[in-house]
Amino acid sequence: MARQQYSTVRQVLQSDVTGQEIRPDEVVKGYEIAPNEFAAIDPQEIKAAEIETSHSIDLFHFVKATNVDPIYFERSYYVAPDCGAEKVYALLLEAMRKEECLGIARIGMHRREHMLILRPSEDYLVAYTMFYANEVRPAPHLELTTEFSNKELSMATALIKGYEGEFDPTQFEDLYQERIRKIIDAEVSNRIETHPAPASPLTGVPDLMEQIRLSLAQIESKNPDATRSKKPVRKMPTVAKKKPQRVRA
Numbered sequence: 088m089a090r091q092q093y094s095t096v097r098q099v100l101q102s103d104v105t106g107q108e109i110r111p112d113e114v115v116k117g118y119e120i121a122p123n124e125f126a127a128i129d130p131q132e133i134k135a136a137e138i139e140t141s142h143s144i145d146l147f148h149f150v151k152a153t154n155v156d157p158i159y160f161e162r163s164y165y166v167a168p169d170c171g172a173e174k175v176y177a178l179l180l181e182a183m184r185k186e187e188c189l190g191i192a193r194i195g196m197h198r199r200e201h202m203l204i205l206r207p208s209e210d211y212l213v214a215y216t217m218f219y220a221n222e223v224r225p226a227p228h229l230e231l232t233t234e235f236s237n238k239e240l241s242m243a244t245a246l247i248k249g250y251e252g253e254f255d256p257t258q259f260e261d262l263y264q265e266r267i268r269k270i271i272d273a274e275v276s277n278r279i280e281t282h283p284a285p286a287s288p289l290t291g292v293p294d295l296m297e298q299i300r301l302s303l304a305q306i307e308s309k310n311p312d313a314t315r316s317k318k319p320v321r322k323m324p325t326v327a328k329k330k331p332q333r334v335r336a
């Protein structure tokens with residue numbers, strides 16, 4: 088069965104009005120002020136509004152850990168001290184851990200200002216980029232009953248205790264990624280098992296394996312005993328190394 092041939096594709100920008108292809112340098116950013124009405128924004132003005140990347144964290148507020156809803160946590164980063172600031176870092180870590188509080192800070196990163204939540208761990212501080220209030224959707228309103236009998240509550244508590252245990256993230260596996268990896272591995276195996284077309288001989292380039300084979304043949308012709316004792320040398324095929332391709336996650 089012949090293998091299906093693939094080729095690369097490209098994205099084409101096309102005008103909704105004329106249907107003509109638009110070059111990337113002809114595209115400008117704009118803000119929709121009304122349906123189908125846009126205000127074009129000068130790229131230089133957008134550039135001027137960007138925040139410079141900073142290499143330090145501006146810590147300005149502390150709150151109790153119980154007052155922070157984890158829904159505002161975005162990405163996590165490890166925070167390390169600068170050279171010579173290890174003692175101050177350790178002192179702050181110990182004080183925050185003792186007071187069971189979190190730090191609120193800001194930093195310039197990725198062309199914008201990010202709010203950070205600093206959480207003390209055992210041996211280091213962890214910084215979480217924080218969602219702004221307008222980025223968090225309001226919670227849905229649910230009509231829930233709050234009246235339970237003692238028997239019902241005892242049964243629910245017993246169920247929780249029956250499944251109670253330590254949190255170990257190494258026990259959890261991404262089944263989807265595992266299945267995708269198996270599909271990729273199977274495809275790679277299929278490619279290896281196919282018979283490649285014979286490579287065209289290269290002119291002007293010495294065949295190292297051929298030279299070794301001829302040298303061994305000359306040695307064996309001078310030594311009859313070696314001919315009977317040694318196994319024939321198999322010539323290894325010459326293959327072309329493919330260039331690595333970038334894979335997007």
